[in-house]
Amino acid sequence: xxxxxxxxxxxxxxxxxxxxxxxxxISGHATLYWYQQILGQGPKLLIQFQNNGVVDDSQLPKxxxxxxxxxxxxxTLKIQPAKLEDSAVYLCASSPGGLVEKLFFGSGTQLSVL
Amino acid sequence: xxxxxxxxxxxxxxxxxxxxxxxAYSNSASDYFIWYKQESGKGPQFIIxxxxxxxxxxxxxxxxxxxxxxxxxxxxxxATQPGDSAVYFCAEEAAGNKLTFxxxxxxxxxx
Numbered sequence: 001x002x003x004x005x006x007x008x009x010x011x012x013x014x015x016x017x018x019x020x021x022x023x024x025x026i027s028g029h030a031t032l033y034w035y036q037q038i039l040g041q042g043p044k045l046l047i048q049f050q051n052n053g054v055v056d057d058s059q060l061p062k063x064x065x066x067x068x069x070x071x072x073x074x075x076t077l078k079i080q081p082a083k084l085e086d087s088a089v090y091l092c093a094s095s096p097g098g099l100v101e102k103l104f105f106g107s108g109t110q111l112s113v114l
Numbered sequence: 115x116x117x118x119x120x121x122x123x124x125x126x127x128x129x130x131x132x133x134x135x136x137x138a139y140s141n142s143a144s145d146y147f148i149w150y151k152q153e154s155g156k157g158p159q160f161i162i163x164x165x166x167x168x169x170x171x172x173x174x175x176x177x178x179x180x181x182x183x184x185x186x187x188x189x190x191x192x193a194t195q196p197g198d199s200a201v202y203f204c205a206e207e208a209a210g211n212k213l214t215f216x217x218x219x220x221x222x223x224x225x
Contacts, residue, residue: 040122040218041218042203042217042218043203098211099211100146100213101146101148101160101163103160103213105157105158106157107155107157108156108157
């Protein structure tokens with residue numbers, strides 16, 4: 001079974017630039033999550049989708065972050081404009097029907113904002 | 115300058131010894147807990163879970179203990195191996211299928 005795919009693997013940008021991350025969840029997984037993991041900390045949930053609808057985006061900084069999952073499969077997370085404090089690993093995860101015990105993570109995109 | 119976030123608690127253990135990793139959780143309403151292992155450059159990987167109606171659960175070489183009175187969770191790894199070197203996170207689930215992760219502990223296995 002293929003895992004959660006994410007790209008790019010690494011990204012370096014300057015502050016105030018924009019960046020986008022892509023995620024392809026495990027086939028058949030209806031629920032998709034984006035997490036932000038700052039170095040030395042646990043992952044923090046940014047947004048949760050159920051199919052193509054948003055379930056929870058309460059911790060998403062909506063003035064600069066946006067995410068979409070238009071066809072209920074792939075998802076894109078965008079930051080515009082980026083700030084220094086956005087430097088982190090952005091992890092995508094998926095699960096069947098929102099079951100956290102069956103949550104699988106991708107390897108993440110490591111973002112450095114200079 | 116230093117960043118507080120860079121300094122993970124670290125457990126250094128001799129290969130073959132047992133490891134104990136501790137976690138304090140915050141929400142008394144949490145009813146499900148998971149331990150994750152995260153290797154460098156990878157996402158967190160499920161190790162073992164426990165529900166709040168249990169106080170102990172065993173897996174292969176791993177045991178999770180839950181003390182709801184003091185809101186404490188521990189992960190025991192038996193006969194620690196070099197492949198166990200990683201950062202370990204506990205996570206708690208309260209209502210709504212939402213996981214909250216704690217701070218991690220780095221385990222370094224010495225040969």
